[in-house]
Amino acid sequence: MARITAGVGCSHVPAIGVAMDTKITDQPYWKPVFDGFEFSRKWMKENKPDVIFLVYNDHCTAFDASCIPTFALGAAAEFQPADEGWGPRPVPVVKNHQKLASHIAQSLILDEFDMTIMNEMEVDHGLTVPLSVMFGEVSPEDEWPCLVIPLAVNVVQYPAPTGNRCYQLGKAVRRAIESYPVDLNVMVFGTGGMSHQLQYKRAGLINREWDQRFLDLLTEDPVFASQIPHVEYLREAGSEGVEMVMWHVMRGALDDEVKEVHRHYHVPASNTAVGHIILENVAA
Amino acid sequence: MPEKDYEDIPGTFVFDADRSREGYHLNQFCISLRLQKNRDEFNADEEKYLDKYPMTAEQRDAVLKRDWNRLLALGGNIYYTSKLAANDGINFQNLAGLMTGMGVEKYREMMLHGGRPIDGNRYKTEWGDED
Numbered sequence A: 001m002a003r004i005t006a007g008v009g010c011s012h013v014p015a016i017g018v019a020m021d022t023k024i025t026d027q028p029y030w031k032p033v034f035d036g037f038e039f040s041r042k043w044m045k046e047n048k049p050d051v052i053f054l055v056y057n058d059h060c061t062a063f064d065a066s067c068i069p070t071f072a073l074g075a076a077a078e079f080q081p082a083d084e085g086w087g088p089r090p091v092p093v094v095k096n097h098q099k100l101a102s103h104i105a106q107s108l109i110l111d112e113f114d115m116t117i118m119n120e121m122e123v124d125h126g127l128t129v130p131l132s133v134m135f136g137e138v139s140p141e142d143e144w145p146c147l148v149i150p151l152a153v154n155v156v157q158y159p160a161p162t163g164n165r166c167y168q169l170g171k172a173v174r175r176a177i178e179s180y181p182v183d184l185n186v187m188v189f190g191t192g193g194m195s196h197q198l199q200y201k202r203a204g205l206i207n208r209e210w211d212q213r214f215l216d217l218l219t220e221d222p223v224f225a226s227q228i229p230h231v232e233y234l235r236e237a238g239s240e241g242v243e244m245v246m247w248h249v250m251r252g253a254l255d256d257e258v259k260e261v262h263r264h265y266h267v268p269a270s271n272t273a274v275g276h277i278i279l280e281n282v283a284a
Numbered sequence B: 001m002p003e004k005d006y007e008d009i010p011g012t013f014v015f016d017a018d019r020s021r022e023g024y025h026l027n028q029f030c031i032s033l034r035l036q037k038n039r040d041e042f043n044a045d046e047e048k049y050l051d052k053y054p055m056t057a058e059q060r061d062a063v064l065k066r067d068w069n070r071l072l073a074l075g076g077n078i079y080y081t082s083k084l085a086a087n088d089g090i091n092f093q094n095l096a097g098l099m100t101g102m103g104v105e106k107y108r109e110m111m112l113h114g115g116r117p118i119d120g121n122r123y124k125t126e127w128g129d130e131d
């Protein structure tokens, strides 16, 4: 049976991808950001997943304003890195575990989560930056070390799905994965955040205490964390901080009690507080 | 209509369904600039390219003047307007420098020192006359 062994929470700041792509990660500005992923890269090698179920959002790249699905599951065989206005990132094409993805889609819908199914989709920095920070540099001619099932969540047009809905979806994703009759090591990534606001006069907002409390709650009291209302994210963590609802999908897919094996927090990367956490299922 | 509990956050436009409706053609124009062939066409003749998008005269004027804050006030969303900025060679951080009125250097400096603090920036009442 497929099993979920761990969850990863991780910011997906586009500038982090640019820093890796232009090879400036050793500069004093970027070094502290990347130092916090050194442990993670080693950990990824030691715990090598077969599949990553990666929860992210599209930033008006693959989805324009004409169609805004709340939850869109990637079912295509592969996903090309998109041109977001400055050329596609020089990273490998992302390959799906298509059979597992179809199984998850079917299971989720019968479990009453009305998913949109994507048979064609390009992926932006929201998906590729977490892979880059966790795996390190991978040249476009090579392959990512594992398969990836993308789940794109709308967090651009208010309202994003509630934290509770995301948490419940995580539980349904777990039921889907654990009913797949092939032995696979699956990890779930929740990406985006942490506190940041990219727009208008309050741009640059960072709320270190709030972010730390969010990470604490995510580990220790995920149900309470899943009840945080949207207005609190918007006010306390910035208008784009609401991306953090996606971390609840990851948390919902894990055991109630988990072991936090790594945490990293740094300000700034561009306009954003970088947050990162690794949670292991103890029983796995 | 229920009252919007997020309208009292200062210096912020929450991109909800009302704003999305208002900004639809503006945002569709912006996202078209994701592709090089469209950027080339737009840069060759901005006015002519904009004729393809039935946005309001005000929105069109804000595009031509690169009035970043007015674009947001008229229903633009930052992930869309950032495509227009990228076309002009302006990244997210420099765009924020422009929108906040701080300028690129001062803004970058603020971020290096931990960003804009939350205290004093939660409610419109804390900002006085400014929104």
Ligand SMILES: [Fe+2]
Pocket: A012, A057, A059, A126, A192, A193, A243
């Ligand atoms: Fe994002």
